[in-house]
Amino acid sequence: MACNNCSSSFTCLVASSTNAKRHTSRFKLNASQIQYSRPTEIKRDWVEQDHQSLLLASPQTFTVASYNILAVRNASQHSDLYVNVPSRYIHWNRRKTVICNELFGWNPDIICLQEVDKYFELSDILVKAGYAGSYKRRTGDSVDGCAMFWKADKFRLLEGESIQFKDIGLRDNVAQLSVFEMCESDSRRLLVGNIHVLYNPNMGEVKLGQIRFLLSRAQYLSKKWGNTPVVLAGDFNSTPQSGIYKFLSSSELNIMLYDRKELSGQKRCRPAHVLGMNKETVGPLVILDGLLKCWTDEEVEIATGDSGCHLAVHPLKLNSSYATVNGSTNTRGFNGEPLATSYHSKFLGTVDYLWYSDGIVPIRVLDTLPISDLVRAGGLPCKKVGSDHLALVSEFSFSDAMINPQT
Numbered sequence: 376m377a378c379n380n381c382s383s384s385f386t387c388l389v390a391s392s393t394n395a396k397r398h399t400s401r402f403k404l405n406a407s408q409i410q411y412s413r414p415t416e417i418k419r420d421w422v423e424q425d426h427q428s429l430l431l432a433s434p435q436t437f438t439v440a441s442y443n444i445l446a447v448r449n450a451s452q453h454s455d456l457y458v459n460v461p462s463r464y465i466h467w468n469r470r471k472t473v474i475c476n477e478l479f480g481w482n483p484d485i486i487c488l489q490e491v492d493k494y495f496e497l498s499d500i501l502v503k504a505g506y507a508g509s510y511k512r513r514t515g516d517s518v519d520g521c522a523m524f525w526k527a528d529k530f531r532l533l534e535g536e537s538i539q540f541k542d543i544g545l546r547d548n549v550a551q552l553s554v555f556e557m558c559e560s561d562s563r564r565l566l567v568g569n570i571h572v573l574y575n576p577n578m579g580e581v582k583l584g585q586i587r588f589l590l591s592r593a594q595y596l597s598k599k600w601g602n603t604p605v606v607l608a609g610d611f612n613s614t615p616q617s618g619i620y621k622f623l624s625s626s627e628l629n630i631m632l633y634d635r636k637e638l639s640g641q642k643r644c645r646p647a648h649v650l651g652m653n654k655e656t657v658g659p660l661v662i663l664d665g666l667l668k669c670w671t672d673e674e675v676e677i678a679t680g681d682s683g684c685h686l687a688v689h690p691l692k693l694n695s696s697y698a699t700v701n702g703s704t705n706t707r708g709f710n711g712e713p714l715a716t717s718y719h720s721k722f723l724g725t726v727d728y729l730w731y732s733d734g735i736v737p738i739r740v741l742d743t744l745p746i747s748d749l750v751r752a753g754g755l756p757c758k759k760v761g762s763d764h765l766a767l768v769s770e771f772s773f774s775d776a777m778i779n780p781q782t
């Protein structure tokens with residue numbers, strides 16, 4: 376047990392925010408509780424936005440899901456990540472059924488998937504259920520990619536764009552952008568982005584470069600189609616405590632305040648640390664006095680777009696759905712984001728987000744799970760979760776009144 380003060384196995388989970396929060400009792404759970412109080416099933420609850428914030432919401436709503444579904448090839452190539460998971464939960468045929476049942480239960484209008492390497496198997500099922508879809512495979516040797524599905528009777532695709540970051544020298548990752556019009560109201564348009572950011576925890580500059588490029592294309596398309604609101608879904612391979620998160624949420628980041636190898640926060644989310652089973656605790660963010668030696672001119676140029684400029688900026692004003700809608704206290708951590716959207720033997724933390732711009736507001740989100748439930752389930756995938764990530768699902772409403780106030 377790392378924490379002598381409260382003998383909690385989860386004390387270090389919140390240590391990255393403040394010391395004051397370190398000895399919270401929220402995550403108290405000991406080994407015998409884990410063993411003897413197994414829940415019969417994993418249950419996720421919808422949580423609503425408070426009434427005050429909904430006054431300006433329009434009656435037209437839509438629901439978006441973001442889900443990294445764990446590519447079949449990644450599950451077998453990185454089998455060390457799933458040593459504690461029964462093999463039946465890893466098998467694709469079973470996972471495919473679980474994933475589709477999860478999605479059908481939430482009934483999203485737009486589905487953004489990452490790590491898709493069986494696109495046609497999924498589209499066979501989803502098209503029969505009334506969705507249309509598009510796919511962008513990663514470049515290089517990878518066989519997985521991003522896929523977007525939308526309900527064909529609710530949205531019409533006006534324009535679709537696929538981004539392969541290789542074209543701008545930023546690795547083999549891909550992203551998608553789609554401009555939709557609501558079938559029942561052609562004045563309601565929406566731009567949806569879907570990205571799976573580079574995994575490599577050391578390459579913060581590439582992650583920033585990929586996100587900057589996606590956001591500049593999103594801004595371009597949004598303007599082109601009449602300043603349409605934006606939803607940006609994906610696996611950003613960056614935690615809520617990270618510089619990358621700060622960049623997304625505040626639209627700028629002075630990269631010199633960060634070590635580029637720590638820019639994503641991923642290295643601070645090993646399960647043993649998060650669960651407090653390791654002597655080494657999770658410390659505060661690495662902020663190195665503006666004197667960092669670890670950025671070459673080339674890395675600065677990738678990160679900010681200009682080797683002479685240390686400030687990375689993006690043109691959108693983004694908020695995170697989950698951070699906006701309060702959840703249960705035992706599912707949320709730093710910034711109000713989920714404590715965990717991904718769990719395997721080397722990572723326990725949050726990397727998935729549903730960002731949104733002005734012009735729309737989240738009216739409810741599907742809460743994630745308490746860490747204790749994930750631990751009791753024995754890891755992910757499990758009986759009721761088809762991937763090593765949890766899907767994020769949020770219902771949004773258009774909010775014209777907020778962007779066009781009468782003066």
Ligand code: KL2
Binds near residue numbers: 456573610612726
């Ligand atoms: O973190 V992920 O899983 O969003 O869930 O994105 C990448 C990782 C995905 C695509 O590259 O494959 C996983 N150790 C652990 N996971 C890895 C590694 C690795 N070395 N390389 C790729 N992935």
